[in-house]
Amino acid sequence: MILVAGGTGRLGTEVVHRLVSRGVAVRVLTRDLARATHVAGPLVEVVHADVRDALSLEPVMEGITTVVSAVHGFAGPGGVTPASVDRDGNANLVGAASAAHASVVLLSIVGASPQHPMELIQMKAAAEANLRGSTTGWTIVRATAFVELWLELITGSAGRSGRPLIFGRGDNPINFVSVDDVAAVVEMAVVDPTLRGQVLEVGGPQNLTLNDLAALAQQRPGSSDKAPRHLPRPVLRAVAASGRVAGSVIARQAAMALVMDTTDMTFDAEPLHATHPHLPFTTVSGCSPGGRTAPRTTQ
Numbered sequence: 001m002i003l004v005a006g007g008t009g010r011l012g013t014e015v016v017h018r019l020v021s022r023g024v025a026v027r028v029l030t031r032d033l034a035r036a037t038h039v040a041g042p043l044v045e046v047v048h049a050d051v052r053d054a055l056s057l058e059p060v061m062e063g064i065t066t067v068v069s070a071v072h073g074f075a076g077p078g079g080v081t082p083a084s085v086d087r088d089g090n091a092n093l094v095g096a097a098s099a100a101h102a103s104v105v106l107l108s109i110v111g112a113s114p115q116h117p118m119e120l121i122q123m124k125a126a127a128e129a130n131l132r133g134s135t136t137g138w139t140i141v142r143a144t145a146f147v148e149l150w151l152e153l154i155t156g157s158a159g160r161s162g163r164p165l166i167f168g169r170g171d172n173p174i175n176f177v178s179v180d181d182v183a184a185v186v187e188m189a190v191v192d193p194t195l196r197g198q199v200l201e202v203g204g205p206q207n208l209t210l211n212d213l214a215a216l217a218q219q220r221p222g223s224s225d226k227a228p229r230h231l232p233r234p235v236l237r238a239v240a241a242s243g244r245v246a247g248s249v250i251a252r253q254a255a256m257a258l259v260m261d262t263t264d265m266t267f268d269a270e271p272l273h274a275t276h277p278h279l280p281f282t283t284v285s286g287c288s289p290g291g292r293t294a295p296r297t298t299q
């Protein structure tokens with residue numbers, strides 16, 4: 001049986017769907033059973049635990065052969081933080097998986113490094129380092145930005161004005177990947193033991209600016225074609241700095257927006273597809289917005 005921590009989330013839901021579709025039994029870990037109703041089914045068991053609470057993880061490991069970690073603490077309910085979830089929570093999961101002799105497939109982010117300017121990505125790097133140093137079998141799946149999330153954020157920000165709100169100038173190219181393409185890589189990592197000890201980097205076929213993405217979002221039925229609004233970089237800097245002490249979600253979002261507006265976010269996704277040509281490689285216009293679950297958080 002496969003344990004999917006984060007199985008209620010945008011990516012986790014697709015992973016659960018893919019595993020169940022091939023007849024694999026899945027245990028979904030959530031902090032709130034009511035959040036898992038959309039993944040219910042004959043091959044799905046839902047359990048209550050919190051990755052920040054190591055003791056809560058021991059009982060949910062029974063009979064588990066592989067753990068997928070699709071959690072993050074960038075935003076969301078429960079006062080989560082990247083340090084408490086992405087670094088420490090993943091360390092708890094890896095400890096529990098090791099004790100149960102289970103492998104771990106860890107979701108991380110392309111560019112993960114202790115020197116990265118974004119706290120979330122530093123914490124992913126810490127999670128990766130801890131996993132590599134553990135005794136358990138591992139596969140790391142690093143992904144670029146999820147296009148469905150960003151299309152939804154852009155569309156939602158337009159509100160009644162009809163003008164999407166873009167944080168920063170929005171002219172920096174960013175690699176966007178479809179959640180289902182990432183789920184396909186996670187599924188492959190779960191079922192193929194020859195991928196243990198490997199880092200799989202998954203991105204989409206397009207590097208697009210947020211202005212490009214807004215224009216594509218506005219081509220969808222029911223959207224307005226009014227020009228986007230922009231939140232200037234100095235405002236983002238002020239928000240990021242003012243909230244940094246408190247470590248608030250809004251400060252993290254402003255800091256992330258600055259990084260996405262000013263650093264190289266492009267990625268060449270071809271290598272993974274050259275070695276695994278069966279994997280889907282979805283363009284922005286080919287992805288289905290919304291997916292299978294209503295998102296609650298941003299990243």
Ligand SMILES: NC(=O)c1ccc[n+]([C@@H]2O[C@H](COP(=O)([O-])OP(=O)(O)OC[C@H]3O[C@@H](n4cnc5c(N)ncnc54)[C@H](OP(=O)(O)O)[C@@H]3O)[C@@H](O)[C@H]2O)c1
Binds near residue numbers: 051073143146
């Ligand atoms: N979004 C992106 O653009 C992006 C890009 C690259 C990589 N990733 C990675 O892909 C993975 C999935 O991201 P997503 O955007 O699909 O996530 P999401 O929809 O925001 O869902 C977050 C998930 O994390 C779980 N979670 C949070 N804190 C938890 C805790 N303390 N204990 C147990 N579960 C907890 C939530 O479960 P409950 O609320 O049910 O407890 C939820 O299922 C993450 O590892 C993320 O870092 C995301």
